[in-house]
Amino acid sequence: MQSSPSRPSLLDTLAHSAVQRALAALLPCVQAGTLPAPCLLIDATAGNGHDTCFLASLAQSCALPQAVQVHAFDVQQAALAATTARLHSHSLQQRVCLHHASHEQAQALLPPALPIAAAMFNLGYLPSGDKTIITKASSSVAALATLLPRLAEQGVISLHYYTGHAGGAAEAEALLAYAAALPPKLWRVLQSHDANREHAGEGLLLLEKLPRKRLCPPA
Numbered sequence: 313m314q315s316s317p318s319r320p321s322l323l324d325t326l327a328h329s330a331v332q333r334a335l336a337a338l339l340p341c342v343q344a345g346t347l348p349a350p351c352l353l354i355d356a357t358a359g360n361g362h363d364t365c366f367l368a369s370l371a372q373s374c375a376l377p378q379a380v381q382v383h384a385f386d387v388q389q390a391a392l393a394a395t396t397a398r399l400h401s402h403s404l405q406q407r408v409c410l411h412h413a414s415h416e417q418a419q420a421l422l423p424p425a426l427p428i429a430a431a432m433f434n435l436g437y438l439p440s441g442d443k444t445i446i447t448k449a450s451s452s453v454a455a456l457a458t459l460l461p462r463l464a465e466q467g468v469i470s471l472h473y474y475t476g477h478a479g480g481a482a483e484a485e486a487l488l489a490y491a492a493a494l495p496p497k498l499w500r501v502l503q504s505h506d507a508n509r510e511h512a513g514e515g516l517l518l519l520e521k522l523p524r525k526r527l528c529p530p531a
């Protein structure tokens with residue numbers, strides 16, 4: 313969230329690679345018809361559109377164009393305008409739906425009965441925007457609870473959190489508590505967190521829905 317000298321940051325890159333891995337595992341299921349098409353990639357916090365563009369480029373590079381749809385949410389019109397501009401500047405607007413809404417409303421706004429392959433949260437405030445508009449513990453946990461049941465097996469949710477702003481540490485704690493209580497037979501929960509910063513550290517939670525049985529041919 314903070315303006316960073318190098319983007320994507322190391323944690324963003326970890327999140328992207330987890331999303332790429334999930335999609336690579338699920339696409340053969342979509343192509344084989346074991347999973348309904350299209351599968352969904354979600355940017356729960358569109359912000360300046362970097363992650364939305366990343367998801368849209370994955371969708372566009374997919375062999376079967378109808379196999380993937382991207383949905384991005386933000387509560388700020390300014391964020392959606394920035395995301396739209398970034399998508400257009402990279403010709404990535406196809407197959408992306410933007411929602412001017414809180415991610416808590418995802419269940420009502422996403423097309424029903426389609427599986428979620430991956431969802432990304434990059435929490436906090438819009439860099440170079442209004443820093444009083446931030447993601448909050450209660451709505452972030454509610455959004456997570458909404459998305460988890462729709463996540464396909466082998467799908468992943470990434471949560472990039474920050475603790476340097478008011479409410480950030482509480483939000484991270486609430487998300488970690490929620491994620492840590494998920495049953496280990498069904499979920500793998502990983503955390504990467506700054507180990508050498510006492511203040512304003514940041515981290516990444518990755519939640520993978522474990523496969524119960526092989527759903528589709530190996531990729």
Ligand SMILES: C[S@@+](CC[C@H](N)C(=O)[O-])C[C@H]1O[C@@H](n2cnc3c(N)ncnc32)[C@H](O)[C@@H]1O
Binds near residue numbers: 439
């Ligand atoms: C750190 S920025 C996201 C950065 C973005 N992923 C990118 O790649 O540029 C956090 C965004 O979350 C948005 N936000 C805050 N509360 C939200 C909510 N309840 N639902 C959706 N977005 C929210 C803010 O408006 C802000 O744009």
